[in-house]
Amino acid sequence: MKIVIIGSGLAGLSAGYRLCRANEVLIFEKDPDIGGMSASYSIAHSEKKYFIEKYYHHIFRSDSELLALIKELGLEKQMLWLEGKNAYFVDGKNYPMNTPVEILHFSPLSILDLAKLGLLVLRIRLIKDTTPYDRVKAKDWILDTAGKSVYENFFAPLMKSKFGDNAENVSAAWLIGRVKIRSDRGKEGEKLGYMRGGFNSLIEALAGEITANGGEIRTNREVTEIMIKDNAVEGVIVNGDFVACDAVISTAEPVVLDSITGGKLGALHDTLRNIHYQGTACALIGLDSRLMGDGNYWLNIKADVPFGAVIEHTNFLPFEDYGENLVYVTSYFQNRKSPLWTQKEEDVIDSYLKGLERMFPEFSRKDVLWTKLYRRIDTAPVYEQGYLEKVLPFAAGPSGLYLAGMFSSSNYPERSMNGSVKAGFESAELLMKEKGTKS
Template identity: 30%
Template sequence: HLFVSDVAITDLIHELGLGDKLAWLESKVGLYHGGTIWNFGTPMDLMRFKPLSLLQRIRVGFWTFLLQKTKDWRKFEGVTARDWLVKHMGAEAYRVIWEPLLRGKFGDYYDQVSMTWIWGKIYLRVASRGKGMAKERLGYPMGSFGEVFDVLGERVSQQGGDVHLSAGVNRVLVEDNNATGLEVQLSDGEAEPRNYDAIIATTPSYIFTRLVPDLPDDYHDKLVNVQYLSAVLVILILDRPLTDKYWISIADHDLPFVGIIEHTNMIDRSLYGGHHIVYLTNYPDRDSELYQKSAEELVAEFTPHLRQLNPDFDPSWILEYHHHKVDGAQPIIGINYSQRIPDHRTPIKNLYLANTTQIYPEDRGTNYSVRMGRQVARMVLEDAGEPVD
């Protein structure tokens, strides 16, 4: 989904002629804690959140409001989220709400995450609400995000560009500290050098160091010193709804997933054959047992816990399931992170890097990827002496 504040990607969607398919819809957000799904999308929902005392709820609401009004993220950069939240919102609010969410998102790194990351989540969410803290509105291209990417590829081709999908790259070719092309792995097993004027790499940093092993030490160190977590996603196609919420954050260590997104609680299920689509997400380390599990193993592990959210759930509701995993999905945003971000212009001429570690202080997402893509494209044109719009 998109937030109202995601202007870069919404502008792109309109530029591609798909603006009439972009719908803005209200969503229901919940927090699972103590065996109950609590409404958790508005200030009034917070005031009704009984796991915290009234005084604690007021304290959380007060500081959340101040975070929403604070524009300068730099004041949060030198402190961890844990320390700031405990100090300002209280130890109990941190234990009940924030620690489970940080653990779910960042695993063993939860106590190293900068408060800037929390600020970004809270500050940007208010932009997705109407006046007077109304319900949140989220955007979705009704032809799917896949259609957006397909049309973008078609436009590139129409303007004389070539789009090669699933093409392996062995390394970046460098001569006299100048990137000259790529060594591409062909389907027949042969490697072929291809010359290019400029190269923009969008891989995770640890993969970029393999493609360009001879980077200067100071730039190389910035790349290897960022830790990543991976993403595991199980998609269930059900014959009936699981809950009445679009998004449920899991504040419970015992559940093996950290988020439930019931897509068809925001998008009409008639578009999906009348079925109900549920996403179960987690962010494990790439070396973890969870990341290595097959689709069948994950479904077997995840589905028994769905009865905690809906006691009536039965595995027979599952019509089909799908499994996806992505390595290097979430960089760990530690304190003073801005000092460790590598430049888009690498020390090698005509070689540029644009990946999720360089999205800051916002969290990674499609909107900021589009924004960064435009920024780096302008750099390439400027360095080549070409006119920039």
């Protein structure tokens, strides 16, 4: 069976990996590099050559499908579990947020507010099913559960940095999922997983398995139409050429899927148009010295700067792996009119560096060795109140058309690398079941 997969992110590659041994797999990627949101830069300087993700990633211990895949590919020895120190920058000061004792010293909240925050986290840990919270706004649930001060001084800045003007519409289900995945920590703080050498090893291993089994991955190839006749897939149009196939797995974002199917997905048409995606402008900066000398890996921010988080990768991974200090500075944006999307790359970088200068008085641009900017308009869905009704099925309706990606059930209420791997596997398994093919 000939199967076309649209997109070479983790979902597309995972699906291709499951299908390639018994089928003819052809993956089309519109970008020059494979990997999607998990793609990497190849950095070379006088001392080192290494890969580093364009967008920061790590693994949680609960990421069972991803960890099993890493083991299956023979990459388990590259796995590291390291302490990732977190802090919250408020009113010009860093507050460590790793242990209960540190959190008790978060002075923007009173002792009573801290107690309310602790009870909220405890309550979240006890929640098994987030479905009842899908139609509740996160803001309203926090206000009802922990009060105005906890919302305004703790959660609101975090939600604003992540969802912009849509922050007040985000569902409580997303918030609960987010807190649950980030609250699995011991007395010493949170341990996060990372692959030594970077996640490029995972991307290349998946691609290698696909091609070794006769599959093809073609970059700079954009699918502009999925040909559907008599409610069944016939093939795709790629760079103006028709490619016949028996099935398609699309990982394209919903609005693109609606466009390339010509609005032929019936009841799904309105849903595809009503799933709102947001973009990301993520800068990676090579520095001659550390930015956060206190060892923080992840810094959330409440400040007048054009970004919502600073992630110092080499405060997590050993400096020796890279030979230079690596810092991500990132922000989400909500539409194509945002300056983070419309401005020239050098202007976005300049605004980020000005923000770092305001936050870190000891930071100097003389320490900047190089900068890179990764921008995407289609990073992930905004998980608004009632989003559960918009979650796309793995089977799209027409015979032979399957879906997998950030929009899948495995990535709600909180998206992750694991969720994308799981989505790819589930779409492949459904295809095999319905088409009577083998893995």
